[in-house]
Amino acid sequence: MPETTTRGPLRVSVTVDGVAHTDEVEPRLLLVHYLRDRLGKVGTVVGCDTSNCGACTVHVDGHSAKSCTMLAVQADGHDVTTIEGMADGSGWHPLQTAFHENHALQCGYCTPGMIMAAADLLKHNPDPSDDEIRDGLEGNLCRCTGYHNIVKAVRAAAESADAAGAPSATTEAGAAS
Known part of the structure; x- marks a missing residue:
């Protein structure tokens, strides 16, 4: 044996x-x-x-x-x-800010994965069309939002000057007020 x-x-x-x-x-x-x-x-x-x-x-x-x-x-x-590693501690990453400002979440369960997938998309394609955003997020499911505001948030982050890198000026405390 x-x-x-x-x-x-x-x-x-x-x-x-x-x-x-x-x-x-x-x-x-x-x-x-x-x-x-x-x-x-x-x-x-x-x-x-x-x-x-x-x-x-x-x-x-x-x-x-x-x-x-x-x-x-x-x-x-x-x-x-x-x-947790997306922001440097002094503020949110531009995608986190964009998701907040564009109401791209409801229950929030899918949000971390959506943001991580969107960051990868923007790293490789800093100016995606809406169809390219949808394709880039294809492997991530949301059961609450219908995706419209998620696409809008990714587009807004792409339009921000530092979407692929440093956190935005919005702090968690500032965004909550």
Whole structure:
């Protein structure tokens, strides 16, 4: 009879939102659960566990990835950005501001994934048409808004001078007042 081996925890080193982390993880641990349960990055949400909804979208080395279908060990040696890492702490990212100002959310569950997918789109296409925005967000589902204001928000962010980079001047405190 062939010998079977059981694989124990594996060491991963990953940078998340600019902070280096080294942990031991089970080989089957999904990246979304590592981010949420180990690192407290609860803005990355689990919507479907099948990659259909896109709520768990993060950036891995600057590209969109659905963290519910990626293992934490696959992120070893990579740079991951979550919705919490989009702003620098002094203000919102232009997409966050645009979603707020254009009423592009209702329940907010899909919003982190939508923003992450939109940021990837704008990085590669800084001036997309409405059809290109819809195509760029195709893997992200929203059950509340009907998408009109989401497209409007992405377009508004694209029109802002720094959509792909630095946070806007709107702070969370300022936007709430």
